[in-house]
Amino acid sequence: MSWQKLQADLSDTGYVASDDLAMALFLAVTLGKPLLLEGPAGVGKTQIAKTLAELQATKLIRLQCYEGLDASHAIYEWNYQRQLLSIRASAEEHKPSGEVEDHIFSEKFLLQRPLLEAIRQEKPAVLLIDEIDRADEEFEAYLLEILSDFQITIPEIGTIVATSRPHVILTANGARDLSDALRRRCLYNYVDYPDRGTEMAILAKRCPALEDRLAEQIVGFVQALRKEELEKKPGIAEMLDWAAALAGLGVNDLADDPEQTQATLVCLLKTERDRAAVPKEVQQRLVGKAA
Amino acid sequence: MQVTRFPERAAGPADRLAGFMAHLRMNGIPAGLGETETALAALCAIDPGNMAEVRLALKAICAGDADQEERFNDLFDAYWRNRGARRDSVATTSSAHQMQARGAGNYRMASGASDEAGEADTPDDESAGETGRPGTGRLVASRIRTTEKTDLRKLMTPEDLERAERVAERIARSIHDRRSRRRKAALHGEALDMRKILRKSVQRGGEPIELFRKARPDRPVHIVALLDVSGSMTVHARVFLAFLKGLVSADSRTDAYLFHTQLVRISDALRDGDTMRAVNRLSIMAQGFGGGTKIGANLKLFNAQYAAQSVNGRSVVIILSDGYDTDPPEMIAEALARLKRRGARIVWLNPLKGWEGYEPVARGMAAALPYLDHFAAANTLNDLAALEPWLNGI
Numbered sequence: 275m276s277w278q279k280l281q282a283d284l285s286d287t288g289y290v291a292s293d294d295l296a297m298a299l300f301l302a303v304t305l306g307k308p309l310l311l312e313g314p315a316g317v318g319k320t321q322i323a324k325t326l327a328e329l330q331a332t333k334l335i336r337l338q339c340y341e342g343l344d345a346s347h348a349i350y351e352w353n354y355q356r357q358l359l360s361i362r363a364s365a366e367e368h369k370p371s372g373e374v375e376d377h378i379f380s381e382k383f384l385l386q387r388p389l390l391e392a393i394r395q396e397k398p399a400v401l402l403i404d405e406i407d408r409a410d411e412e413f414e415a416y417l418l419e420i421l422s423d424f425q426i427t428i429p430e431i432g433t434i435v436a437t438s439r440p441h442v443i444l445t446a447n448g449a450r451d452l453s454d455a456l457r458r459r460c461l462y463n464y465v466d467y468p469d470r471g472t473e474m475a476i477l478a479k480r481c482p483a484l485e486d487r488l489a490e491q492i493v494g495f496v497q498a499l500r501k502e503e504l505e506k507k508p509g510i511a512e513m514l515d516w517a518a519a520l521a522g523l524g525v526n527d528l529a530d531d532p533e534q535t536q537a538t539l540v541c542l543l544k545t546e547r548d549r550a551a552v553p554k555e556v557q558q559r560l561v562g563k564a565a
Numbered sequence: 566m567q568v569t570r571f572p573e574r575a576a577g578p579a580d581r582l583a584g585f586m587a588h589l590r591m592n593g594i595p596a597g598l599g600e601t602e603t604a605l606a607a608l609c610a611i612d613p614g615n616m617a618e619v620r621l622a623l624k625a626i627c628a629g630d631a632d633q634e635e636r637f638n639d640l641f642d643a644y645w646r647n648r649g650a651r652r653d654s655v656a657t658t659s660s661a662h663q664m665q666a667r668g669a670g671n672y673r674m675a676s677g678a679s680d681e682a683g684e685a686d687t688p689d690d691e692s693a694g695e696t697g698r699p700g701t702g703r704l705v706a707s708r709i710r711t712t713e714k715t716d717l718r719k720l721m722t723p724e725d726l727e728r729a730e731r732v733a734e735r736i737a738r739s740i741h742d743r744r745s746r747r748r749k750a751a752l753h754g755e756a757l758d759m760r761k762i763l764r765k766s767v768q769r770g771g772e773p774i775e776l777f778r779k780a781r782p783d784r785p786v787h788i789v790a791l792l793d794v795s796g797s798m799t800v801h802a803r804v805f806l807a808f809l810k811g812l813v814s815a816d817s818r819t820d821a822y823l824f825h826t827q828l829v830r831i832s833d834a835l836r837d838g839d840t841m842r843a844v845n846r847l848s849i850m851a852q853g854f855g856g857g858t859k860i861g862a863n864l865k866l867f868n869a870q871y872a873a874q875s876v877n878g879r880s881v882v883i884i885l886s887d888g889y890d891t892d893p894p895e896m897i898a899e900a901l902a903r904l905k906r907r908g909a910r911i912v913w914l915n916p917l918k919g920w921e922g923y924e925p926v927a928r929g930m931a932a933a934l935p936y937l938d939h940f941a942a943a944n945t946l947n948d949l950a951a952l953e954p955w956l957n958g959i
Contacts (some may be wrong), residue, residue, distance in 0.1 A: 277611060277618070297611075297618070298625035304610045305603060312631060354759040358771055361763070366772030375767050389590055411817070447874065453817070454595065457629035461603075505903075556585040 276300075276345040280329075289318070289325040290468070290475045298463040299326065308421050308442035310406075310457065313465035313553045316509015319445040323402035326441065333399040335440070337388035339409035348413070349426055352378075379430035389417075393424055393436035407452060414456055421459060468510065470497055476510060481517050491528045492517050494564025499542060502560075504551060506541040516541035528561045535561065578582030578613070579605060588644045589627055592636070596627045616645070701796045726807035730905035732946055733811025736953045737788065737819060754780030786956070787818035789909070791867065793886030795825045795858035801916050801943075805885050808949060811834045812883075820875045830871065858889055860929055861896025868903050878908030881956065885914045885943060897929045901936035911936055912952070914943035 277300035284291045284299075291299065295311075299322065302309035311319045327334035337348055357378040365373045386394065393399040406414065420426060424436035444460060446452060468476060473493045475485065484492075496513045508516075519538050520528075528535050536554050543549045552560075573875060582601050589596040606647045607622045620641050628634040758777040790809050794802045809821045813835040823829045834846065864884075876882060882904060901911060913933060917923050919942035924932055934940065939955055942948045 277621075293617075293621055294624065297621035301607050301610065301625055302620055305606050307603065309625075352760060352763070354763055357763050358766075358773075361767055361771030375764070378763070378767070381957050454629065458595070458599065461625045462628050462630070463625055463635065464634050507875075 275304075280363060283329055284322075284325055285475075287325050287328055288479045289321060290472055290479060291322065292465075292468075292472065295322070295463050295465060298461050302443070302461050303441055305461075306439055306441075308444060308460045310444045310446065310452075310462050311465050312446045312458035312462070314467065314507065314509070315447060316463045316507075316511050317467055318510055319465055320402065320404055323400055323443040323445075326443070327400040330398075330400065332397050333395060335388050335392045335395075335399050336402045336404060338404045339406050339413070341408055341410065341414055343409045345416070347387055348416075349387050349389045349420075350428060352385045353385050353388060357383050362493070381431065383409070384428070384431070389420055390426055390434065392440040392454060393420075393426065393438070395438050395440065398438040399440045401442045403442065403444045405447060406444045406456075407446040411453065414453055418453075418455055418459060462553075467500055467507070470494070473497065473510070474512065477513070477517055480514050481521060484517060484521055485526065488520065488526060488528070489517070491561065491564050492520065495560050496542065498560045498563050499552070502551065502556070504543070504548045505545050506543075506548060512542050512544075528564070529558070532558055532561075570640050580610060582608075585623075585644050586627075590638060592640055594627060594629070594633050594636070594640070600627050611876050618700070647814035680912075726803060727802045729807040729946060729949070730811035730814075732950050733808040734815040735811075735950070737812045737815035752778065754778035756780070779950075786881055787816065788812055788820075788881050788883060789875050790819070790821045790883045790885065791864075792821070793825070793858060793860065793884070794823050795889075797858070797887055797889050798885075798916070801885075805943075806835075808885075820871070822867065822871070824860070824867075826859050828863045828866045828870075856881060858886075859884060860890040860898055861892035861894070864897060864900035864904070868900055872904060872907060876904065876907045876909045880907070880909040881912060882909050883914060884914045885916075885950075887915055887917050888913075888925065888927040890927070890934065892929070894928040894932035898936065899934040901933055905936050909936040912939040912941070912955075913937050914941055914949070914952075916942070916944045918942035919944035919948060 277297050279385060280300045280303070281291055281293070284296065298309055301307065303326075311322065322335055323336075349362065360378050360383070361374060367388050388401070392399050397463035403417070406417070409417075421442060424439055425433050427433045444456075447551055467473075468494060473496070474489060477489050477493060481489070492513065496508055496516070500507045516538060523534065523538065525531070525534065525538075532554055536557055539549070539552065539557065579601070582604050586596040586598075586601050586604075603626050604623055607626060608619070611622055613619060620638070623641065624634060624637045628637050634885065688851045756779050758779045760774045761777040762775070765775055765777070790812055792798075792802070792805050792809055798805075809831070813821050813832055814820045819832065821829070821832045821835055823831050837846075904911060913930075915925070915930065918925070918940070925934060925940075939952075941955075
């Protein structure tokens with residue numbers, strides 16, 4: 275397999291990847307290294323992991339990071355209810371407590387969380403660690419350890435070594451600076467908003483039924499809109515939503531019915547302020563530019 | 566270059582790649598042995614004769630963030646394409662990249678590598694000693710006792726700067742210590758520590774008699790500092806820069822910015838290990854622009870460019886400025902209002918406030934007041950230190 279092949283495959287599945295991204299992903303898969311993707315929200319960082327899993331016909335295991343994420347949510351947890359029942363049952367049989375303890379802290383009572391699940395797959399899974407920058411620094415350190423050794427130590431059981439090495443994709447929005455150690459361990463790509471050509475290609479892939487002229491208007495408008503001062507710039511997903519909405523309404527030309535176009539902007543502008551920042555006049559100016 | 570006897574081991578690509586990594590290191594991209602190894606493995610997976618492919622691959626491997634990624638292309642061209650360096654021996658390429666390194670001096674501020682070009686910074690350091698001196702003569706006898714109460718305009722010596730840095734570090738640390746959100750064993754926590762409870766209950770036949778709890782420690786806060794270095798603030802700039810450096814170095818979440826007529830992010834520059842060098846560099850950077858202050862415009866720019874990433878509900882935005890603005894005051898108000906909506910707390914430290922009879926009459930300052938959570942003086946180190954209890958209280 276070559277990286278061009280991967281890029282073509284991705285494109286067939288509906289994901290248009292830049293050369294940079296395709297190469298980074300190709301190397302990540304070939305060399306077995308984690309891939310760190312950074313960039314604004316809505317540029318398809320998460321989607322690439324889903325697409326990769328689809329391509330490889332393997333499982334996508336997702337770990338959504340948040341502040342306060344800890345081992346019991348990311349790695350493993352004991353099944354306390356079952357343990358409790360088991361202890362009761364054993365007590366009636368008058369088993370010695372050492373034996374009971376061994377029993378309830380065995381694999382049978384282990385709940386796998388994403389990280390543990392990912393390294394125990396028969397076929398290498400795609401492990402998506404989403405928004406790693408939201409997790410605490412302590413967790414980042416822990417993650418580093420797992421990413422370098424691919425093994426997890428559970429005090430009661432021992433060390434569990436990976437049956438297969440997952441393809442790891444980490445995403446970050448820049449909520450905080452990631453440690454250098456993590457950056458160094460990963461391949462890196464900064465995913466930015468797509469340029470006009472790429473975005474056209476994405477739209478053509480996702481909404482093939484759309485007329486060329488309207489597609490061009492849509493992309494041009496969204497590209498122009500991203501240059502405006504907005505709190506939340508519309509991402510690719512928003513653009514696709516909008517295109518679907520316009521197609522559903524049977525719009526042929528954005529300039530035809532400014533009122534209606536304005537009403538559909540709910541798909542792109544997600545805050546009150548942004549809506550106020552793009553009144554009908556601005557919208558028409560942008561439509562004019564996009565044409 | 567001598568012909569090697571073991572072509573298969575000391576193969577050209579390995580040497581040249583190692584040279585390239587050294588070239589990157591000199592230009593502030595920390596690439597090392599690990600990267601060389603990965604790069605070699607990568608070359609086996611792609612077509613090494615295709616320069617475009619090699620460029621993409623090496624970029625994915627060596628760049629560690631968006632900034633490095635942006636610079637990578639130039640560095641790549643400089644090493645592999647200048648003067649046909651591709652066919653040069655390692656010795657000549659290394660002198661070629663030294664020249665390149667010199668040309669790209671700006672990049673090296675964040676580099677921790679011990680490189681020759683780093684020595685070229687020494688003039689900075691020397692002038693640092695000199696420019697840092699005014700004022701020393703007057704304060705020699707009593708400095709130890711009085712610095713903490715001396716107006717910051719008089720604090721110029723390296724020791725003073727260091728003290729400012731310490732104060733800041735203490736503030737940052739006191740916050741940092743309350744950081745963790747992970748649950749810890751606690752006497753009166755909100756959640757049960759099931760693992761511990763079960764373990765103890767085994768001896769009692771599964772009767773959880775003792776309940777152990779765990780709790781989340783306090784939520785963390787982090788600091789975003791914006792320092793005004795316009796003409797009216799220059800007298801304070803050095804001490805405040807040292808203060809910012811302290812904040813930044815104590816906590817990796819802290820972000821720092823300078824503004825005058827433009828806005829510059831300086832967090833990385835401040836993480837430079839050498840205080841005096843960093844402070845002097847930044848002082849020069851700050852003086853370079855001059856002109857009026859544009860607080861409103863800069864805050865607006867900050868909102869647009871950086872706030873989305875660095876400001877959230879647990880941020881404390883510290884603005885160090887005297888509030889003299891050339892922009893209309895509504896701009897400040899609007900920008901602060903927007904910042905406020907992100908849930909951040911805004912602290913304004915004004916060096917003028919400590920003066921007797923000061924009233925916030927500067928129009929910009931007056932416009933900002935309604936949005937501030939804390940408005941304090943900042944003309945002595947004590948004033949700065951007074952921030953600590955306030956921050957701990959939130």
